[in-house]
Amino acid sequence: MNPRTLFIASIGNPGRYRNTRHSAGHTLLDALTPLLLTKLPPVYKTWASPSLMNASGQKLIRELESFKRTNTTALTLVILHDELEKPIGKVVVKRGGPEKASLRGHNGLKDIFKWLEKKKLYQQGNNPLLSVLRIGVGIGRPDSRSPEDVANYVLSKMDGGELDAVKRAAVSVVDILAEEIGGK
Template identity: 70%
Template sequence: MIQPPLRSLFIASIGNPGRYRNTRHSAGHILLDAITPLLQNRLPPGYKTWQSPSLMNDSGKKLVRELEAYKRFGSIRSVDADSNALTLVILHDELEKPLGKINVKRGGPEKLSLRGHNGLKDIFKWLEKKKMYPHDQTLSILRIGVGIGRPGSRNSDDVAKYVLTPMEPKELDAVNRAARFAVDVLAEEAERLETHVESA
């Protein structure tokens, strides 16, 4: 029996664990917490949420390993691999954007700059190492950044201190309010995948 093609979202957040879990640099985790309860009513079956347990700068290895396992075991696949469609969605903090503003980019560094984001750099390093991007034509990348603002100074020590400072309640509220827009983006991506599969 031929199984239906895979059309799926792998939604991963990156940040820092432990005592840095609620800092500005972990805004991706906070956004994932906010969107997760909303997804069931907005997305069709066939998505997975995953939160990186790694430090931000080492996000890639475990994320890519989890993505490989999901592609291999966690989803229904078609016999015709070319008709499958999977999007890796990366939720992350966005230093250059105003607090709570959602910034959506499709693709990797060959499309749009990673803006020095070490977590994203590590992910794409591992995707390339495993020949999953840009080599795998069934895999798309969607980056959803949530703005955390930036300090007045561009000194690297000041920036590091800023991103590793816990979010204040008003900042957490801004990220939580951004969740509905992020879910809209995910719903549009799920619809795009459905169209891709039907036209394959």
């Protein structure tokens, strides 16, 4: 495997929604950052989206393009996000875009892939210089399937046990990233 550089981006929501289940990607990045410093060579950049999740694509792509200009090696865009339906803290890894594995209605991921395709950075996975690694962390699911109940659930703050489970997931994620860069 050729060495790769990583652009590790978390998506979620800012402000009062920062510690909600929908912002589990940000929580994961916060826990992951100190591990990266000690476990990986410095061939990565981290970035937390400052936008609402459903509108994070444009700013993410702007940051990715800026980072690409300073790197000539193959690049992996790593997207850290919440994963509804999976047990709290469970890590789910998917490579590529919707042509490889469903985005499962995740509006943040949909927005990112819309912008990747618009900027011609990702076209059905045919760019060997940019690969995409989606790393979701489970947030569970409410018993009800009603859209209103699901929205209330994902926008509710995580309790202490949920926060700890998401933070513990960082240990396995750092191993996944080490393998991606060829550093393992």
